[in-house]
Amino acid sequence: TQLLEQSPQFLSIQEGENLTVYCNSSSVFSSLQWYRQEPGEGPVLLVTVVTGGEVKKLKRLTFQFGDARKDSSLHITAAQPGDTGLYLCAGANNDMRFGAGTRLTVKP
Amino acid sequence: DVKVTQSSRYLVKRTGEKVFLECVQDMDHENMFWYRQDPGLGLRLIYFSYDVKMKEKGDIPEGYSVSREKKERFSLILESASTNQTSMYLCASSSQRGLGGGYTFGSGTRLTVV
Numbered sequence: 610t611q612l613l614e615q616s617p618q619f620l621s622i623q624e625g626e627n628l629t630v631y632c633n634s635s636s637v638f639s640s641l642q643w644y645r646q647e648p649g650e651g652p653v654l655l656v657t658v659v660t661g662g663e664v665k666k667l668k669r670l671t672f673q674f675g676d677a678r679k680d681s682s683l684h685i686t687a688a689q690p691g692d693t694g695l696y697l698c699a700g701a702n703n704d705m706r707f708g709a710g711t712r713l714t715v716k717p
Numbered sequence: 718d719v720k721v722t723q724s725s726r727y728l729v730k731r732t733g734e735k736v737f738l739e740c741v742q743d744m745d746h747e748n749m750f751w752y753r754q755d756p757g758l759g760l761r762l763i764y765f766s767y768d769v770k771m772k773e774k775g776d777i778p779e780g781y782s783v784s785r786e787k788k789e790r791f792s793l794i795l796e797s798a799s800t801n802q803t804s805m806y807l808c809a810s811s812s813q814r815g816l817g818g819g820y821t822f823g824s825g826t827r828l829t830v831v
Contacts, residue, residue, distance in 0.1 A: 618757075642819060651721070651807050651822030652760075697759065704775075705820065707752075709759035 612636060613700055613708035621714040625687055630711040632698030633680045639702050641674055641681045646695040646710070688715045720744075723808050723823035730830050736795040738826050740808030748811045749791035750820070751775075751783065753804040760807065766791055798830045 614633045622628055632641070640659045644652035656665050658674035658681060665672045669692075671684040685692055695710045724739035742749065748767050752760040752775075762775030764783040772783050780802060784792045791810075795802055805827050809820040 613759075644820075644822075649726075649824070651809070651824050652820075653822070654819040657819055699760075699820075704762065704765065705750075706762075707760040709757055 612706045613698055615696075615698060615708035615711050617711060618709070619712050619714075621716065622688055624689055624715055624717050626715075627684070627686050628688055628713070629682055629684045630696055630713070631680070631682050632708055634700060635679065636700065636702075637678050638700035639678075640700075641678070642699045642701065642705075643672055643681070643683055644697040644699065646697060647693075652695075652697055685713075688713075690715045690717050721808055721810055721821050721823040723806075723826050725826050726824065728826060728828045730795075730798050730828065732799060732830055734795075734798045734830075736798050736828070736830075738793040738795075738806055738808075738828070740791045740793070740823055741789055742791075742810040742821070743789065744810060744812070744821065745788070746810035746812045746821075747788070749785065750809045750811075751781075751791065751793045752807045752809065753777070754807055754825070755804050763793065795828075798828075800830050802828065803830045804828060 616631045642657045643655045646652040656672045661676045661678045663674045669686045673682050697710045699705050699707045721742045750765040751763040766772050766785045782794045807825045808823040811820050
């Protein structure tokens with residue numbers, strides 16, 4: 610059983626569409642991070658959210674931390690093929706725990 | 718450009734062999750971690766270290782050991798490799814514990830045990 614549940618597991622969309630992926634837990638975290646991993650590479654940190662209800666924007670990506678600091682969402686506007694990858698969320702307290710990821714494919 | 722370097726991208730080893738996976742970081746980070754990544758299971762923590770000569774077990778330490786003799790180097794050792802240890806192994810480092818401390822990952826070592 611994963612401490613952090615990510616949904617959906619797989620998502621395939623056309624270029625230009627919008628999408629939201631979710632990261633849910635029954636645990637409260639001090640902070641939550643999102644990473645993107647491309648094939649053959651390690652995950653790369655996208656953002657850290659710390660405060661319940663916090664919203665951060667990174668170009669076309671919008672990250673939100675739930676009010677209770679147990680869940681988070683990542684919304685991508687007008688997806689592009691370059692957004693293709695595995696999106697991982699990770700919750701931090703004294704150490705870091707990762708979800709299994711959402712594998713996103715954006716078709717041209 | 719700061720980085721975490723893993724010595725091998727691909728390794729093939731035989732069952733029963735002793736396997737060493739090396740990881741070096743050039744960011745003077747205190748904290749280093751070893752994860753394995755398997756489809757549908759995400760990243761699972763094997764061992765971590767918050768200081769030189771210090772090590773702590775993660776969630777799945779069985780069959781593994783680690784060594785941290787120098788701050789920049791964290792080695793993962795498979796004492797007697799088995800086929801169920803076939804996986805992608807990721808090393809990471811960070812400068813802060815827990816809150817806000819983003820991880821920098823290496824590119825991974827894909828290990829196949831035959």
